[in-house]
Amino acid sequence: MKAKKTRVRFAPSPTGMLHVGNARTALYNWLFARHTGGEYLLRIEDTDLDRSEARHETQLMEDLRWLGLEWDEGPGVPGPHAPYRQSERLGIYREHTERLLREGKAYRCFCTAEELEAERERAVAMHRPQVYSGKCRGIDREESAMRARLGEPFAVRLQIPDHPLRFHDMVRGAVEFASETVSDPILVRSGSGKSGGVPVYNYVVTVDDALMEITHVIRGDDHLSNTPKQVAVYEAFGWKVPEFAHLSTILGSDRERLSKRHGATSIASFREMGILPEALVNYLALLGWGAEGGTRETFTEEELTREFKLERVTASPAVFDWGKLHWLNRHYMKATEISRLAELAWPYFERAGLLPGQDGAPEKVSAWLEAVIAVFLPSLDQLDQLPGKAAFVFRFDVEAARANVENAEVLGTEIAGKVLAAFAARVSGAAAGSVTGEQFKAWMNEIKAETGAKGKDLFHPVRIALTGAHSGPEFDKVIPVIEAGSGLELPVHVASVRERVERFVKQQG
C-alpha cells in the first residue's frame, strides 16, 4: 500500500505583518513538506472581516517569497482545492453547517451575551470549568427553526460528545481533554451585522483542513487548547483526525511572548535592516529544532530539508536572540557574492544621500561600492549599518575630528605634530587620488625612521587626519577606497588622501 502523500498548510490571517513566530511556523511546514516529499499550501484565514486587510495579505505573500517559502497551492497558485481564501468559501461552510444541524450534531443557541457572561461568572465563583451550560441543546427542533424564522438572533454551536477528546501531537505526544472541560464551541456567529452568520475560525479551519486533505496540522501552540474542539468537528463529520504538531512560543529576552514591544519582529523589518533571508531561515530553523548530534549550526536550504524532522522539534518555548541572528547574518554576508551585497546595500546609501540612484548609475560606482563594502564587512551585523560605518569615507569633518577629546589628546603630543608634518610633506607631492596602499606603507616606514615614532604614535595621528577617528579598518584597505572614490562623481564629494591632509593641517592654523 502506498503511503499517503503528506499535505500541510500555513494558514495566516491577514490582520497584520508576518512576524517571526508565524514565519517559523511557515518554515517548519515548508521543511516538513519538502522533507517528506509532500505538498505545502497557503490558505488565507480572513473570517474576521473587521481586522482582515488585503494589503496585509499582499505583504504576507511577499514576505514568504522573500524567505523562499513558495507554496504548491494557494493564492496565485491554482490547485484542486481552490479557493484558498476563507472569505471566498462561505458557501462551503454554510452547507456543512446545515448538514450538522440536520443531523442534530449542532444546534442553534439563542443565549445572549449577558446570559453567557453571567454563566461564566458563576462558574468562576464555584471553581468550576467555564463551560457553556448547554442550555439551548434541548430546544425542540421545530421551536428552534421557528424562532430562527421569526428573526431571533442565534449562533450555531456544536455539541461536544461525552467521551474524552484525544489527538496525537508529533512534538508533544498523546494529548487528551476531558469532555466536561470543553465548551460546546460556537460554529457560526449570531447577529445581523457584518459578521453575523459568518463562521468562526475554529470551525472553518477544520472544515478546510479536512476538505483540503491536510494530513499534518503544524501551527503555534496557542492553538493547542482549541484542538479538542476541532477534533469534535472532525468526529461530527466522520472525518479522519489529522496528525498535529504544536510549535512552542517564541519569547523575548524577558521571557514574555515576543511582540512589537520587543522591537522590530516583522519579517519585513528584518529585510529592511539588511538581514539576509538565508540567515533568518537558518536562525528560525534553529529556534526550536536541532539536528541530530547537535554540533552543527549552519545549514543550507538543502541540508535543512534533508535533516529536518518534526519529531526533533522542541516543545519548550525559545527566547529570541539577536546576537545569534547577527552571527548567522555575518556568516552569510561573508559567504555570499559581494555584488549581491552591493545591490542590496545601495538603497541605504542612496537614502543617506551618499550615492546616486541605482538605475543607470555608472558601472564604476557599483564596483567602487563593492570595494567599500569589502572594507567594512568584517564589522557588519546587518547591511543597514553600512552608511554609518562608511560615513567617514564620504563626509570628512575636520572640526569634529579635532574637537573629539580622545583625538585631541593624541594630536596634542609633540611627536604627533612631527608625524603629521612629515606625512603632509609627502602627500603634497602626490597627485590627488593616486596614493596606493604600497605607497602609503613606504611613506610610513620613512616617517618612522625620520621621526622615531612607531606604533600608535606613528599611526594614530595619521588615522585621525585621514578618517577622523583613531580606530577603523586597516589603512591598506581604506586608502584605495578613498582614492578611488575621490575620482567619482557622487552626490557627496569623497575627499582624497591629499585633500584630507591638506584640510586637516590647514585647520591646525
Added chain:
RNA sequence: GGCGCCAUGGUGUAACUGGUUAACACGCCGCCCUCUCAAGGCGGAGAGUUCGGGUUCGAUCCCCGAUGGCGCUACCA
C-alpha cells in the same frame, strides 16, 4: 478560578531504546595577530539537568507531586 502545555549554563540546542568528565554554537572573559576597531586563530569560566519524592544496581531521560513560566478559558485568529 478551570483546563492544558512546558522546564538542561545568560541564550539556542545535543546527549542511541536509562550507564557520558553533560557536548556544540551564540554571548562573555583572556591570549595571539595588529597602529586601532572589527574579523580570524587559540584557550577559559559558566549547568550536575527547577525543586521534592518514587521506580532502578544506576536516572537529564520513566512515574507522582510541588513550584514557576506560558497558552486557552471570545459569537479573535
